[in-house]
Amino acid sequence: MTNHTVITNSYRPISGAGEFDFDVAIIGAGTAGMAAYREASQYSDRVALIDGGPLGTTCARVGCMPSKLLIAAAEAAHAGSRTPMFGVRYDDPAIDGIAVMKRVRSERDRFVGFVTEAVHGFDKGEIIREYARFEDDHTLRLSSGRKISARTIVIATGSRPAIPQALFAAGERLIVNDDIFDWADLPGSVAVFGAGVIGLELGQALHRLGVRVRLFGRGGQAGPLTDPVVRQYATDIFSGEFPAIWNADTRISRKGETVAVRWGETADQEASFDYLVAATGRRPNIDKIGLENTGLPLGKTGVPQYDPLSGRVGDTHIFIAGDAALDLPLLHEAADEGRLAGENAARFPHSYRRSRRTPIGIVFSDPQIAMVGASHASLLARQGCHFATGEVSFEDQGRARVTGLNKGILRLYAEHGSARFLGAEMIGPSAEHVAHLLAWSIQANMTVEQILQMPFYHPVLEEGVRTAFRNLNHALGFGPNPPLRCIDCGPGA
Numbered sequence: 001m002t003n004h005t006v007i008t009n010s011y012r013p014i015s016g017a018g019e020f021d022f023d024v025a026i027i028g029a030g031t032a033g034m035a036a037y038r039e040a041s042q043y044s045d046r047v048a049l050i051d052g053g054p055l056g057t058t059c060a061r062v063g064c065m066p067s068k069l070l071i072a073a074a075e076a077a078h079a080g081s082r083t084p085m086f087g088v089r090y091d092d093p094a095i096d097g098i099a100v101m102k103r104v105r106s107e108r109d110r111f112v113g114f115v116t117e118a119v120h121g122f123d124k125g126e127i128i129r130e131y132a133r134f135e136d137d138h139t140l141r142l143s144s145g146r147k148i149s150a151r152t153i154v155i156a157t158g159s160r161p162a163i164p165q166a167l168f169a170a171g172e173r174l175i176v177n178d179d180i181f182d183w184a185d186l187p188g189s190v191a192v193f194g195a196g197v198i199g200l201e202l203g204q205a206l207h208r209l210g211v212r213v214r215l216f217g218r219g220g221q222a223g224p225l226t227d228p229v230v231r232q233y234a235t236d237i238f239s240g241e242f243p244a245i246w247n248a249d250t251r252i253s254r255k256g257e258t259v260a261v262r263w264g265e266t267a268d269q270e271a272s273f274d275y276l277v278a279a280t281g282r283r284p285n286i287d288k289i290g291l292e293n294t295g296l297p298l299g300k301t302g303v304p305q306y307d308p309l310s311g312r313v314g315d316t317h318i319f320i321a322g323d324a325a326l327d328l329p330l331l332h333e334a335a336d337e338g339r340l341a342g343e344n345a346a347r348f349p350h351s352y353r354r355s356r357r358t359p360i361g362i363v364f365s366d367p368q369i370a371m372v373g374a375s376h377a378s379l380l381a382r383q384g385c386h387f388a389t390g391e392v393s394f395e396d397q398g399r400a401r402v403t404g405l406n407k408g409i410l411r412l413y414a415e416h417g418s419a420r421f422l423g424a425e426m427i428g429p430s431a432e433h434v435a436h437l438l439a440w441s442i443q444a445n446m447t448v449e450q451i452l453q454m455p456f457y458h459p460v461l462e463e464g465v466r467t468a469f470r471n472l473n474h475a476l477g478f479g480p481n482p483p484l485r486c487i488d489c490g491p492g493a
Helices: 031-040 060-062 062-088 097-120 166-173 197-208 228-239 333-348 376-381 397-404 432-442 448-452 462-475
Strands: 022-027 047-050 127-128 132-134 139-140 147-155 159-161 174-176 187-192 212-215 251-255 258-263 269-273 276-280 282-284 319-320 362-365 368-374 385-391 409-415 421-428
Touching: 022 031, 022 159, 022 333, 031 047, 031 097, 031 147, 060 062, 060 147, 060 448, 062 097, 062 197, 132 462, 147 282, 147 333, 166 174, 166 251, 166 258, 187 197, 187 269, 187 421, 197 212, 197 276, 197 362, 212 258, 212 269, 212 462, 228 409, 251 376, 258 276, 319 333, 376 409, 385 462, 409 462, 421 432, 448 462
Parallel strands: 022 047, 022 147, 047 127, 147 319, 174 276, 187 212, 187 276
Antiparallel strands: 132 139, 139 147, 159 282, 251 258, 258 269, 362 368, 368 421, 385 409, 409 421
C-alpha cells in the first residue's frame, strides 16, 4: 500500500493519556465517518479519522449528486416531448454530449471540493491519510507500517460496486456507474445490467440523452419496490419508454470493440453495445481491514453483527456505520448512523440505543419511485402483523391530469385494530415530496383517521394521497369508501 501523508499533525503518542493513543479511531472519512468524527469530537479531542483513499463522499463523487446532474440534463432533453398535449411544440432536442458531461464533471468536482474542504477544516484530533487494518480489537496497523491504538473504534469504510463474475466477459468495456461520471462525451449505446435504483436512474437518463439503451434486470425487480401491484405498474411504464427485460437470462461476449449480449429463451436475440454498465448493487468495504484479527461476531455475509439502534457490534467496544453495514445505503441514513456511532464510541461504556428516523427511499426516475416506512414485503414477513391496504391511481387525479403527469399509483399500509399508518410504496408524480409527507405522518405515529383530519388544499396532488387514505380507512372498517372522482373538494380530486 502507498504511504499517505497526514493532513494535520504527524502521528504522535499522547503522553499521559492513558493506555491508548486515542479515545476513538474512525476508519473511513465518508459521510458516516465525517459525522462520527464531528460527534465524537464533542466529547474528546483525542479522535483519529483515518482514510487513505480519495476524499469526497460516495454521494458527492459517484452517487447522489453526479447522477442527479445527469438526470437533470435528461429531464431538460425530455421536457419538450410533453408539450404537444398543451398545443405547444418544440423541435427535437440537439444534445451536446460533451457539454452535458462537462457540466456533470464540473459540478461533481464542486461538490467533492466542499467535502474535501470540510475534512481539511477539522481542527480537533488527527486526520490520518493512510489505510488501516485491525491488528487486534484495539490496535490498527497503518499502511506505513506503524501502529495506533484506540479505546473504541468506528468502522465507516463505505462500499463499492458489486460485479457478478459473468459480466467480466465484457473485458475493458465493462464499467460501473462510477466510471460514467468521468466520461468526456456520451457513447452511442450501453447495456445496463441491473434494474435497481442505479440501473433505473442511469438507464432512463442515458436513453433520454440520445444513447441507445437496453436494460437487463433479474427477478422482475424495479428499483426497491416490493409491492407486486406497484412493481408491475412500474415495469409497464418503463418498458413503454425504453427497451427493458425484467427477468433476463443473458450471454455476454466481445465482438470487436463492442460487447455482444444475447438473451431470450434460446438466446436467439442479440445486440451489440459500446459499454456494459454493471448497476448490480454494492458491497461493503470490510474485506481488507483485518476483521479476521478481531473477535467480532460476523454474519453470513461477513458484515459484523451489530445493533442498528446503537451501531455497536455485539457486546464489544467497536461500532459500525454507513455503507460498511450495508443496511440502508443512503446518505441521510449514513449520516444518522455516523452520529450515533460517534457519540456512543466517545461515551463508551455509557452507550445507548436511539430510535431511528422513519426510513425513506427515493428513485429519481420519471415517474419517481418512493418507499416510506415499512415495505409491503417486510409487513408480510412480520409475524403477527395484520395490515390493510389502500390505494389511489394518479391517472385520473385532478392536478396530475392538469399538468399531464398523470401516471402512477400509491399504495398505503395500516395496522388492523390500531389503524396506525405503517408504510407506503409508490410510483408517480412528485414522489420525492409525497414521501416526506408520509414519512412525517409515520414518525408522528399517526392513525389513518388523524391523517384524514389534516388540511388538504385544492387542487394539489396531495388530494390523491387523501383519496388513498380514505380508501385505506374503509379497508380498516372505519369509514365508507370514497366515491369515484369525489367532488367534496372539486372534481377529480
